[in-house]
Amino acid sequence: MRNRNIIFLLLIIIFFSLSEIAAQSGAKEDEKLLQEAKLLIFDKNWIEAEKKLDELLERYPKSPSYSTALFYKGKCLSEQKGREREAWKAFEEFLKRPDRPSALVEEAEISSVDLAFNFLNSGDQSFIPVLESRLTNPSKIIRYYTALKMSYLQDKNLAQKAVPVLKGLIESEKDQELIDRAKIALLRISPASLKEIQEKQEGGSFRLVKIRVYEKGKKTVSVSINLPLSLADLAIQAMPEKDKAALKQKGYDLNRILNDLAKSKEKMVRIEEEGNIVEIWIE
Template sequence: MRKITISFGIIFLASFFFQVNAQTLPDEKLFQEAKILIFDKKWEQAQEKLEEFLEKYPDNPWFSQALFYKGKCLEEQKGKEVEALNVYKKYILLKDRNLSLTEDSEGSIIDLAFRLYEKGKKSYLREIETRLSSPHKVVRYYSAHKLSYVKDKKIASKGIPVLKEILKNEQDAELRDRAKINLLRIDPDALRDFDEKGYGRRARIFHLQIINRWKKEPEFSLNIPWALADLALSAIPEKEKAEMRKEGYDLDKIIKELIEFRGKIIEIKTEKSIIKIWID
């Protein structure tokens, strides 16, 4: 979901090669040294150089870039997620920030916040939630994508409006498919009332309920798009289907009836349960 950009590399290389051919001043020399260390992925050493640069040259035109690169160095070091996140938050508030690097910073904040959540620091999910209302759609989309992995469905569901926004407005098939998967991860019913573009009707939903015959209440319930259910049912080997027919259940016939008679409830009764299957 997160937009993959090459802005970091372009800005890095362009400024680096330009400076190589220029007269090297103390601030330029220090910044170049930091960039070489970044290029070599020597994150801790590069961080030290950048911190020295930021302290010595707060009014330098490269100050904002140096701050961004510091965030990158911290992000690449284990255990420094909080520091990195705070640096990126400072960067996006700068007046002379680069728009592409700002988008990258927002994406890194989302990643770092999620990493902290996985470490048990749930309060950092707020950093992701607030970005659901970002004016930049890439940031909104990536926030909703990340939230779909949160175990607390109440929090994860906050991304549903953005995921539906993707389905409504975007044409890219891969982007739309990922949004659907994210919605299914949060709540299969979230796709229930969604109208696919160009079809003029909502997607068909496959329902399955297993009801305890004695308690008269569902023990299990499943609601997923028919396209996914059809894919799973069609993948059942013929040998297994033959065994089911011996038990009196013709799976191919059941699927055919489900498709032809939308809304019809097919019941399969066992000694302890009633299985209900239908599509609407």
């Protein structure tokens, strides 16, 4: 009887030992698959990397690397044309997991915003809540990124929802480069909102850039623009370099013109192009 008990105990010990070995082997295998996938991602071999990640996700659903694999699967899918929706779902699934690695959360949020933005601009209104929810995200980085991104939306009514976040950024942040980006974003969405901020910051007193355009053969003004000087400077900064270079080739250096005008309240720049006349001055 005693021998039987000893044998039974030995069998139990062997069983648990084998189980532990199997578990360790599985753990090593899932880590191996993840590392192999990362190497393939580094080489931009998205399809093969996805296969490795799918194997990990299917074979090891309780793996500590499961959430990380989901994130990288989203990355692989986002790089494959036509699979962007699958990518977005993978990122969203990753973000919902309580065991998601915090180091990857910000990148996943940004990727989700980028994909949702593209879907929206393509006409899929179902992604409106995705962007709206990011405007109230606990992370100011995600709030700011979403608001800046939304300034490029074709639907300017929807883009207006980013205005409070952009205004808050301008009024509370110290990073001048970030503030300038927010001002340019506001300029795209709501110049009036930016004008309010400028008036508040400058105590209601600021210089205006005045632009008048006369079309060929006409004596009356075709276009009349009054823009705060600080906004004009931002507008020039926001112009694509190729457009500024094209104007410079024709002899119009916008930065120099604006600087020269800013030094004198009386000077006016007159530009004639194919019979059209543009007059610019600062008051």
